[in-house]
Amino acid sequence: MNGGLREVMHKEKKVLNRGFVELVEWMGGDEAVIRNARRCWRSASKGTESDRKLLKHLLLKGHKTPFEAMVFTFDIKCPLFVARQWFRHRMGSFNEESLRYCVAEREYFVPEGLPAKLRDEWREHQEETFTLYEQMISRHSLRREAARAILPIGIYTRFYWTVNGSSLMNFLLLRTSRQAQREIRAYARAILEIVSTVAPWSFSIFQEFVLKGGESGSHEEA
Amino acid sequence: MNGGLREVMHKEKKVLNRGFVELVEWMGGDEAVIRNARRCWRSASKGTESDRKLLKHLLLKGHKTPFEAMVFTFDIKCPLFVARQWFRHRMGSFNEESLRYCVAEREYFVPEGLPAKLRDEWREHQEETFTLYEQMISRHSLRREAARAILPIGIYTRFYWTVNGSSLMNFLLLRTSRQAQREIRAYARAILEIVSTVAPWSFSIFQEFVLKGGESGSHEEA
Amino acid sequence: MNGGLREVMHKEKKVLNRGFVELVEWMGGDEAVIRNARRCWRSASKGTESDRKLLKHLLLKGHKTPFEAMVFTFDIKCPLFVARQWFRHRMGSFNEESLRYCVAEREYFVPEGLPAKLRDEWREHQEETFTLYEQMISRHSLRREAARAILPIGIYTRFYWTVNGSSLMNFLLLRTSRQAQREIRAYARAILEIVSTVAPWSFSIFQEFVLKGGESGSHEEA
Amino acid sequence: MNGGLREVMHKEKKVLNRGFVELVEWMGGDEAVIRNARRCWRSASKGTESDRKLLKHLLLKGHKTPFEAMVFTFDIKCPLFVARQWFRHRMGSFNEESLRYCVAEREYFVPEGLPAKLRDEWREHQEETFTLYEQMISRHSLRREAARAILPIGIYTRFYWTVNGSSLMNFLLLRTSRQAQREIRAYARAILEIVSTVAPWSFSIFQEFVLKGGESGSHEEA
Numbered sequence: 041m042n043g044g045l046r047e048v049m050h051k052e053k054k055v056l057n058r059g060f061v062e063l064v065e066w067m068g069g070d071e072a073v074i075r076n077a078r079r080c081w082r083s084a085s086k087g088t089e090s091d092r093k094l095l096k097h098l099l100l101k102g103h104k105t106p107f108e109a110m111v112f113t114f115d116i117k118c119p120l121f122v123a124r125q126w127f128r129h130r131m132g133s134f135n136e137e138s139l140r141y142c143v144a145e146r147e148y149f150v151p152e153g154l155p156a157k158l159r160d161e162w163r164e165h166q167e168e169t170f171t172l173y174e175q176m177i178s179r180h181s182l183r184r185e186a187a188r189a190i191l192p193i194g195i196y197t198r199f200y201w202t203v204n205g206s207s208l209m210n211f212l213l214l215r216t217s218r219q220a221q222r223e224i225r226a227y228a229r230a231i232l233e234i235v236s237t238v239a240p241w242s243f244s245i246f247q248e249f250v251l252k253g254g255e256s257g258s259h260e261e262a
Numbered sequence: 263m264n265g266g267l268r269e270v271m272h273k274e275k276k277v278l279n280r281g282f283v284e285l286v287e288w289m290g291g292d293e294a295v296i297r298n299a300r301r302c303w304r305s306a307s308k309g310t311e312s313d314r315k316l317l318k319h320l321l322l323k324g325h326k327t328p329f330e331a332m333v334f335t336f337d338i339k340c341p342l343f344v345a346r347q348w349f350r351h352r353m354g355s356f357n358e359e360s361l362r363y364c365v366a367e368r369e370y371f372v373p374e375g376l377p378a379k380l381r382d383e384w385r386e387h388q389e390e391t392f393t394l395y396e397q398m399i400s401r402h403s404l405r406r407e408a409a410r411a412i413l414p415i416g417i418y419t420r421f422y423w424t425v426n427g428s429s430l431m432n433f434l435l436l437r438t439s440r441q442a443q444r445e446i447r448a449y450a451r452a453i454l455e456i457v458s459t460v461a462p463w464s465f466s467i468f469q470e471f472v473l474k475g476g477e478s479g480s481h482e483e484a
Numbered sequence: 485m486n487g488g489l490r491e492v493m494h495k496e497k498k499v500l501n502r503g504f505v506e507l508v509e510w511m512g513g514d515e516a517v518i519r520n521a522r523r524c525w526r527s528a529s530k531g532t533e534s535d536r537k538l539l540k541h542l543l544l545k546g547h548k549t550p551f552e553a554m555v556f557t558f559d560i561k562c563p564l565f566v567a568r569q570w571f572r573h574r575m576g577s578f579n580e581e582s583l584r585y586c587v588a589e590r591e592y593f594v595p596e597g598l599p600a601k602l603r604d605e606w607r608e609h610q611e612e613t614f615t616l617y618e619q620m621i622s623r624h625s626l627r628r629e630a631a632r633a634i635l636p637i638g639i640y641t642r643f644y645w646t647v648n649g650s651s652l653m654n655f656l657l658l659r660t661s662r663q664a665q666r667e668i669r670a671y672a673r674a675i676l677e678i679v680s681t682v683a684p685w686s687f688s689i690f691q692e693f694v695l696k697g698g699e700s701g702s703h704e705e706a
Numbered sequence: 707m708n709g710g711l712r713e714v715m716h717k718e719k720k721v722l723n724r725g726f727v728e729l730v731e732w733m734g735g736d737e738a739v740i741r742n743a744r745r746c747w748r749s750a751s752k753g754t755e756s757d758r759k760l761l762k763h764l765l766l767k768g769h770k771t772p773f774e775a776m777v778f779t780f781d782i783k784c785p786l787f788v789a790r791q792w793f794r795h796r797m798g799s800f801n802e803e804s805l806r807y808c809v810a811e812r813e814y815f816v817p818e819g820l821p822a823k824l825r826d827e828w829r830e831h832q833e834e835t836f837t838l839y840e841q842m843i844s845r846h847s848l849r850r851e852a853a854r855a856i857l858p859i860g861i862y863t864r865f866y867w868t869v870n871g872s873s874l875m876n877f878l879l880l881r882t883s884r885q886a887q888r889e890i891r892a893y894a895r896a897i898l899e900i901v902s903t904v905a906p907w908s909f910s911i912f913q914e915f916v917l918k919g920g921e922s923g924s925h926e927e928a
Contacts, residue, residue, distance in 0.1 A: 065733050065734060065738065065775075066733065067731050067732065067733035067777060067779070068731060068779070072731065072779070075866070076801040076866050077801070079801045079802065079803055079864070079865065079866055080801060080802070080803065080804050080807065081803075081804070081807045081808060082803050082807075082808045105799055105800070105801055106801055108799035108868055109731075109779055109799065109801070109866065109868050111733060111777045111868070113733070113734070113738070113775060119411060120415065121361075121407075121410060121411055124346065124349075127346075127349055127350070128349070128356070130352040130353075131352075133771055133774035133775065133870070134350070134771070135742040135743070135745045135746060135771055135772055135775070136745065136746070137745055137746065137747075137748055138746050138747070140443060141746065141747045141748075142747060142748045148411070149411045151404060151405075151408040151409075151411065154402075154404070155402075158398070158402055161394070162394075162398075162412065165390070165391065165394055165412065166412065168387070169387065169391070169414075172383070172384075172387055176380070176384075180376075180377075180380055182373060182376070183373075183444075185343075185443050185444075186373040186444075186445070187373075188343060188415055189341060189343055189370070189371045189373065189414060189415055189416030190384065190387065190388065190414050190415075190416060191414065191415050192391075192411060192412050192413065192414060192415070193342065193410055193411055193412075193413050193414070193415060193417070194411025194412060195415070198745065199745065200741070200742050200745055200775065202734075202774055202775050202777070202870070204799070204868070221362060221407050222405075222407075222408075223407075223408070287511050287512060287516065287553075288511065289509050289510065289511035289555060289557070290509060290557070290646075294509065294557070297644070298579040298644050299579070301579045301580065301581055301642065301643065301644055302579060302580070302581065302582050302585065303581075303582070303585045303586060304581050304585075304586045327577055327578070327579055328579055330577035330646055331509075331557060331577065331579070331644065331646050333511060333555045333646070335511070335512070335516070335553060355549055355552035355553065355648065356549070357520040357521070357523045357524060357549055357550055357553070358523065358524070359523055359524065359525075359526050360524050360525070363524065363525045363526075364525065364526045420523065421523065422519070422520050422523055422553065424552055424553050424555070424648070426577070426646070563855060564859065565805075565851075565854060565855055568790065568793075571790075571793055571794070572793070572800070574796040574797075575796075578794070583787075584887060592855070593855045595848060595849075595852040595853075595855065598846075598848070599846075602842070602846055605838070606838075606842075606856065609834070609835065609838055609856065610856065612831070613831065613835070613858075616827070616828075616831055620824070620828075624820075624821075624824055626817060626820070627817075627888075629787075629887050629888075630817040630888075630889070631817075632787060632859055633785060633787055633814070633815045633817065633858060633859055633860025634828065634831065634832065634858050634859075634860060635858065635859050636835075636855060636856050636857065636858060636859070637786065637854055637855055637856075637857050637858070637859060637861070638855025638856060639859070665806060665851050666849075666852075667852070
């Protein structure tokens with residue numbers, strides 16, 4: 041499985057016009073979930089088939105604790121309005137770049153499918169915004185943390201996200217849903233593809249029996 | 263104490279150029295903290311003096327659980343960059359207005375102390391931004407949730423925040439600190455003033471022995 | 485509704501041979517949930533019928549955050565093996581009597597339905613256990629915290645539990661299930677009855693559409 | 707560092723008369739903490755010395771999030787009264803053997819330092835307790851989950867514990883304290899020794915500047 045790890049660690053999925061998702065570290069996996077679940081009954085594995093059945097049982101009955109034995113750290117770059125939806129998921133750990141200390145780079149979201157003229161207008165206005173932001177800081181000595189107030193919500197940010205398997209599934213359930221915003225759905229799908237290579241049993245059963253069945257929405261966001 | 267409640271509930275503190283904080287509901291208070299702490303030893307109160315000593319002991323030793331017996335719900339209006347720092351505090355509950363469904367109002371942060379000319383330039387650019395945003399939605403039928411990407415991080419947002427006394431103290435410790443950003447400090451101070459009338463013993467001891475002593479920073483934010 | 489509160493506060497439900505559940509404090513209720521949910525769309529209530537529909541929608545879609553606006557504090561007395569299952573629910577606050585500092589009282593669980601002879605044998609052995617425990621402390625100066633190691637898991641303990649509506653529903657879903665242990669089910673049912681008088685809409689919809697539909701188990705316990 | 711991992715993974719520390727602690731899996735480490743902390747300022751490492759300074763700064767200022775990038779899973783065997791104190795730490799994941807499904811083994815805590823005569827009396831009574839427990843199940847068909855009510859709080863239990871570095875430090879701060887019960891202190895010290903070989907910088911700085919300085923107690927337990 042360590043071979044698999046190394047392979048995965050070089051994988052990075054591009055998302056939207058400027059973003060990406062990369063798995064930088066993980067522990068546990070299907071085996072850890074099975075090991076932890078079996079602790080409850082002091083039972084030993086009876087082979088592949090019964091292990092898969094156990095995982096399915098856990099997922100269908102909502103027994104989430106064993107999935108907390110697998111943990112992932114991702115490196116993520118996404119627009120700030122996507123990050124805001126992301127950070128609503130309280131069961132996980134975020135370390136984000138701060139515009140209190142760093143100067144923003146000229147990277148911002150442009151909606152797909154805009155007619156060329158509108159897209160130019162969008163870009164032009166954003167470029168002006170960044171110019172104004174930079175002047176406020178360099179010429180007029182405004183604090184960076186205050187100057188950023190003029191920057192767009194579509195600006196790209198970067199953060200590390202550490203999350204366990206159970207919370208990740210909750211995120212995927214809400215954020216791959218058709219009711220979730222198109223942009224965060226692109227990130228959720230990229231993450232689902234990556235973790236499916238790391239814990240293939242758990243996430244294939246999750247996809248087949250939890251994602252397909254449910255239609256959970258995600259209006260709990262801004 | 264219900265009289266005190268009613269009085270408090272009409273209190274609303276204005277913060278920054280367009281924001282406010284209002285306490286809309288609360289439960290517990292000093293008595294609940296004392297009651298819960300005494301449960302540990304099955305002990306009864308021995309009067310005012312010993313109750314205050316107990317609260318001081320709990321705060322100095324970091325025994326936080328009894329303070330979770332008091333809970334507050336605030337209605338808050340603040341710039342989005344302040345909300346982002348706020349939402350990093352995971353131990354609490356947020357219900358926020360969503361720009362996926364609502365159209366943004368023309369309310370945005372303007373840094374204090376900007377020279378008149380710069381302030382005008384700031385405002386002018388922001389007004390153009392809102393005009394572009396509105397056109398994208400009304401004329402060009404761009405999804406609201408995507409159009410907002412052009413809006414400034416300084417836009418005002420509104421949310422309810424439910425938080426227990428222990429998590430609130432952690433918020434106040436980090437966000438009244440000199441290392442916190444000036445804008446969120448204004449909100450933290452307003453909240454501290456309000457809760458000091460609701461649970462006066464806990465928060466006066468907290469101010470005197472925890473806030474004054476510490477210098478905790480708050481770089482854990484974006 | 486304050487009238488309702490006062491009435492509820494005098495209510496205490498007896499559970500098992502020596503236990504009880506009592507609601508000592510609460511805030512929020514149906515109105516708070518509705519208010520918080522409507523914040524998302526900046527919408528006002530359109531009357532009773534649409535409010536009930538909203539609550540049902542939230543519960544069926546798993547939108548849990550608005551239910552965190554209602555919070556309850558219970559006073560509970562239950563056998564320690566029940567308390568252990570209870571404390572597995574991490575989203576809530578516990579303040580418990582400690583046998584490090586207090587001397588245990590002679591109150592212990594006796595299984596219902598034991599034949600008289602066995603019940604006597606059970607009691608007799610337990611009484612001997614308590615006598616040995618007391619001698620270890622008083623005659624042999626063993627630390628209370630170590631002497632308790634001989635006490636039975638069926639000993640009664642007392643604690644305050646502060647929990648929000650969303651976490652409470654999760655507790656009720658798992659602990660009223662037929663897969664939960666009979667003893668904790670008795671407590672869960674008592675609590676459901678009490679909160680149904682405090683937030684009648686939320687908990688009647690919860691009972692009808694969530695509890696009746698699901699069959700979630702609860703093996704996540706010891 | 708993988709060499710270190712393999713070495714650590716074979717390490718198992720015996721604690722009390724029958725218990726142990728074993729690290730079965732981990733991710734992150736000093737490097738992950740440093741990487742996550744530097745994300746905030748978009749800064750690169752400037753070498754060993756500045757990395758150690760950064761870790762010290764984070765620990766002294768209470769910036770805990772970066773330490774959530776390291777995660778540990780332990781296999782633990784301890785008396786139930788110790789497990790109860792352990793499970794009060796809500797920020798972590800527990801999977802425990804359940805006496806609803808398993809039959810208890812005759813393994814129980816015996817206080818150290820008891821005179822021989824008392825120790826014999828203690829053991830004799832406990833053996834009788836187990837005999838009664840076994841009869842209730844095998845002869846009288848009492849449910850295992852109810853029969854366990856007669857078992858002693860000093861019975862040994864086993865569980866997996868997954869916890870991140872920040873929550874682990876909070877556990878260690880409270881549970882290595884002189885105010886913590888002697889028995890859980892033995893476990894806390896064993897864990898501190900183990901993790902000090904896995905993330906040596908973080909935990910040596912933690913020991914020197916946080917543990918030595920503080921005197922945090924731990925009455926938040928039963």
